Amino acid sequence: MIEPLLRFDSVSKEYVSGDTRLSILEMLDFSVSSGESVAITGKSGSGKSTLLNIAGGLDAPTSGEVLFLGKRLKGMHDRELSEFRNRHIGFIFQSHILLDDFSAVENVCIPALIKGDSRRKVVPRAKALLERVGLAERMQHRPNKLSGGERQRVAICRALINDPDLLIADEPTGSLDEESSGGIERLLFDLVKEQGRTLLLVTHDTQLAKKCAKVHLLHNRSLKELS
């Protein structure tokens, strides 16, 4: 049996504040196989982002296990988790989160620099990606000189620069207008298809979710597969 890329085994997450316990996720079991695109939908506050944070090694479950290529994230030291995020995960956030101090191409380069690649090696790669997403003329622009859609394209390039095994996208079109959203959706799915990426997408947009091979609904702290 082929080991899935990502597997949740009875994952629960709760937050404790004083005497109050707030349960967010309860005994979740699900997996994402390599090359698959999986969408998690649900209402705001249902715990979608918490699920993504746990999948990306940014947060730890209260109980249960998260396995990435069969390796438990739970026992990893901070250093290993940092390396895991850098090498295996590409993050795309709702509000792109680019650094205004740097140009578009420099923003794209950051994960590769963290990985240890030289600027000489990584800059051509970053430029190629930016050209691919239609930003050949905007490479040297700072994020504050780019439109919302352009910024999100830069963020997608940044997520792809290290050839990650898993792309995690948290409401990638959530902060964009309808026209820009459409463009970003097409670009994201085209790139995933072209490069054979695995995508774990969180969205409350059911139309966007339907573009994924699998759709899960997060409701009442549990996951239910819709397709």
Add this chain to the structure above:
Amino acid sequence: MSTRFGRWLFASILLLRGKSTYERVRLIRSAFLIALVMIPLVLALIFMDGMMRGITDKYILLQDGHFQVYAREEIDGDLGDIDPTIVSADYVVSGYGIVYSKDATSEVRIKGVDASYFNDRRRGQLTFTDEPFGSETGRLASVILGKVVAERLGVEVGERVAFMVVPDSSAMVVRPVLAVVSSLFSSGYHELDSSLVYMDRTSALRYFPKDKNAYTEVLVQSEASDRLDGIASNVISQSHLDAEYATWDEFNTTVYQNFITSRQVILLVFIMILVVAGVYVASIAQELVQDSMQSIALYKTLGARTGQIGRAFFAAVMVVTVSGMAIGVAIGLLVGSQLGFVMEWLGESGIAGLQYYLLDFPVVVSWSDIIFICFTMLVISSFTVFLSLGRIRRISPLELLQQD
């Protein structure tokens, strides 16, 4: 993971990539404030060491020598043959007395010396109105008064003064002695100018008993001043003398101890100032981290380790600190090298109280102390910055992502 990201981040912090004018000015201001701390420390150090060295040199060259050998008669031969570091050896006689003019009196130390006593090194510390013992005074003693004593007595060159020698024993007959003022000297140090009188040695030997008041005053090269006991013992043994010796600091224990204590207290004050400066440096680190919270959270999310980020911030803050220190030390040295002129100018301005300072001021740069101050500053700053950068560890990537 390599250090490439660390170097890139370090350069980004230091080069203030994309930062506002306010942030740029703030970092430059931080370096400037560190420089402002270092300037007075270096100046104080130069002033303190210069003053101590200057006063010490005055006492050694003009009053006591590096050491004194208590042999009744003049030591035969050239002492330079015994130890090549010996610069001069002068047979002198010394005692205390009161000098009178028709208007005033003054208590003084009388030192009987030959004209040859005023060699080049001593002349470098003195200015004379007339050549020492250059004029004929007949049977009367020839004296050179300090300018302060002369002003107090209201006498000038060529006039007469009377001395009353303070007897060392009841067997001595005390009577006034007349002397002619053959010259006036100024040493640039009020204490000496107001208390020291040179008399020609032949006359002085008539009033002070040789067995109690005569000795050989020895000067050595500066670099040999830390082994005076060895040189003095060598002189005594090789000259086959049955004599004792004493070094300059034994005569001036109070002055010497005051110097040592003042120096220790000032260095302690310096360290306290450096601790305050170190806390300020830590605040620079805190401000930089505070301004970069989102960036740090993003770097962590993208896989950067806390240590990588911390080292880059640490190095950037330390570069600012070292730059400020270097600028401060350079300005301090530059201004310090002009302290001699400043003191001279202040002396001429007649400000009250300055008379107790040395106005003929040698610039002494103690590199070991400057290195000590810089090293202490670096250690304290490193420690405080290291502690303040603990904040980076507490910045969670989740702070960036709390959206759901």
